[in-house]
């Protein structure tokens with residue numbers, strides 16, 4: 052039962068998408084959909100013989116959802132978005148003001164929140180609601196594999212921005228404290244930047260008020 056993860060980066064903010072697969076069953080999951088990544092991720096899955104059966108969005112910011120509709124069309128897979136983010140997903144771009152290109156509105160097939168579980172082959176990924184950067188932000192945590200896909204909550208060396216509309220620094224601190232309860236060796240796959248671990252980030256996370 053092996054969980055395999057590949058990273059794809061797209062868009063002006065170098066946003067990460069993840070192709071996650073149970074290599075025993077060939078079942079795959081796409082996490083986030085930055086600009087111009089859908090075809091590349093689909094081709095990568097096809098090359099491995101994996102079938103992308105679901106698309107999960109960590110939060111509503113446009114750099115994470117720009118290719119979500121394209122991904123759904125290519126993979127014929129449903130989109131799961133965070134509970135509460137439906138209005139923001141349907142009006143992408145509003146968080147960062149005027150964009151000079153259009154982001155297709157996203158209407159998720161399903162909304163997921165804290166306590167929900169995503170099944171991927173033999174794996175079970177727990178949905179964690181981690182607000183702060185964005186009110187409805189979720190992460191996917193696989194305790195058996197020891198990995199968390201954290202979106203824009205934790206990056207190497209710091210937390211996600213809390214100066215954006217809808218952001219909440221106090222909520223972010225609560226979310227970070229919750230992440231500190233995970234096993235220290237847990238690998239963190241962030242929404243931007245390189246993978247890290249809870250242990251590597253614990254000092255600055257603990258130092259926050």
Ligand SMILES: [Zn+2]
Nearest residue numbers: 110112184203
């Ligand atoms: Zn964001």
